[in-house]
Amino acid sequence: MSTLTKQTLSHLDWLEAEAIHILREVAGQCANPVLLFSGGKDSICLLRLAEKAFRPGRFPFPLMHIDTGHNYKEVTDFRDKRAAELGERLIVRSVEDSMARGTVVLKHAGESRNKHQSVTLLEAIEEFGFDACIGGARRDEEKARAKERIMSFRDEFGQWDPKNQRPELWNLYNARSHKGENIRAFPISNWTELDVWQYIQREQLELPSIYFAHVRPVVRKSGLLQPVTELTPAKDGDVVEDVLVRFRTVGDITCTAPVESDADTVEKILAETATTTITERGATRMDDQTSEASMEQRKKEGYF
């Protein structure tokens, strides 16, 4: 093996070029795609990549958010602001509407609505006839996701069949589907949490404020910091503390926990991310910890 001679792209440029290529393949192969935008850091990167892929034209797809009604206001405000800045169409569909229709039935009023997003997502796919949903999931997030294709096929019930996936070779993606079926496309599959933060730094991307260190009342429970909010009030016997925290992922309030941190800039978050000892979802997601296969189970039911 000889030394490095031929000019090649830096790792971040390579990841960016791959993601742009994937976005353009979705636009070229699918008739009616949509990009899922939650206001979270991964989908904020997706929007920058879509700008690089399609400007000066408009995006060849609308943006959509499946709102559980339990999202932090800082994040949904940011979502609306970003969509308006880009001048792109934002569709919001709400789990609460599915509850009103009776298609989502909670076991009890306090149950997390996170997994019920799948129902609302499938209803929205049907309503608009989307044949592809572009999402910001990454393979390094979770072990079931490590096995997922970049273009992942879902049947008419939105189900993922992990044992029967289309082989994916070279960069020849197969995004074909019949009516009623759809493709989930993941342009940043090959990115890690560190890559995402490096990209945010390089592109100087704006983020919702809760990604940065702030003081928040929390209760320490089963190794996680559970935020005390109107939706998740402290229970009798809970010790409420004001702690300097930041969110590594932002999702449904009822199942996303912050981590202790004084990182109030992207640079400090990068430094923390490079030296952390706990995985992104391990530190923050209550919904992934119920069993070893909980993500896989949700994905089989139509979840991202």
Place this chain on the structure above:
Amino acid sequence: MSALENLPDIDNGLLRFLTCGSVDDGKSTLIGRLLFDTKTILADTLNAIEKTSAKRGMSAVDLSLLTDGLQAEREQGITIDVAYRYFSTGRRKYIIADAPGHEQYTRNMVTAASTANLAIILIDARKGVLTQTRRHSYLASLVGIPHLLVAVNKMDLVDYDQAVFERIKAEYLAFAARLGIKDVRFIPISALEGDMIVDRGERLAWYDGPTLLDILENAPAAHTEQAEDFRFPVQFVCRPQDSANPELHDYRGFMGRVESGEIAVGDAVTVLPSGASSRVRKIELGGESLPRAIHEQSVTLLLEDEIDISRGDLIVKSAEAPEPVKQIDATVCWLSETPLSPARTYLVRHTTREVKAKLAKIDYRLDVNTLEQEATNGLAMNDIARVTLKLAQPIVADRYADNRATGAFIIIDESTNNTVGAGMIG
């Protein structure tokens, strides 16, 4: 090896590599060792696999649990599908494609190898070169992986004996010559003990070459060191006519990825299959103008003349234009549980173009263990064969050996939309 200290220096690109070998060869242990010694496995992940290992009554941590992500895999204790793993050393980012070693091996290995630039072939020092070593090496060379690294593992079980290593090396070189494999290196390791993976250890002092990680850090990131012809399949055409900005009224941007070679403003280009010619007026990326674009960059090309170009067309340098063809000879790997039906019409996706295709003939099927050619009328899953395909429309292709991007195609069954075959032209 702290990623933090080296953060600003991550600019040595990205290397995609493949690990071949069965669980018995210590493949999972090697991957686990690489992730562990580069501090990629985090405490909670380690914690989770420690718990699972203990639950199954194992005394040591089973590192294969790191790569077996699906419920069915954990239940059956086997790897079903290709898994991708990531680590970064601070100098370079790595993507490992880990292919399982069971009955669907050919299909999965071809899939994993298609995006890799280096393959680590593991050999158990006690067993030497086996049938499966030959099969892995053949498939790696078939899919055009330019660099092979033969890691003779479990040196701890042969007392770190240099003679064992040298014997295996000589045996391997004898058959590698027959396959035409050029760039192959050898390294003695113990994945279990961590010798010669990230740290040298003290027990392999007779080996004076670089460690396994050093080899990865310095391997060329580009698929080939040769200058390649410029190939730009058009993915999408940008015509923002409805824009309020009148300057954009005549904007026609041809969006795609430079699959090989490079292009500069002013270069003479030809659009295939139409054959129309023009010059590059502008190269854009995210609103910025670039003087040139290189291999693997996703950009937008603007041309001096108004030419009708759409998705599926190929832009090349006028001096390097290949001829469109309506028939191709190729080596095909069949990927589907449903066998190939010689009477049916399939869809071939080549670059960004899709054409209908029919089988003209099968020359032979290859036994991947003995490399012997066998006559056959059909193809079943995991078969590799030399075939000729007739195409309904022309495609503009190169030999796979000359160009991985324009020499590769997949075969799609339109009834299910499944990807059922992978082909390499030439």
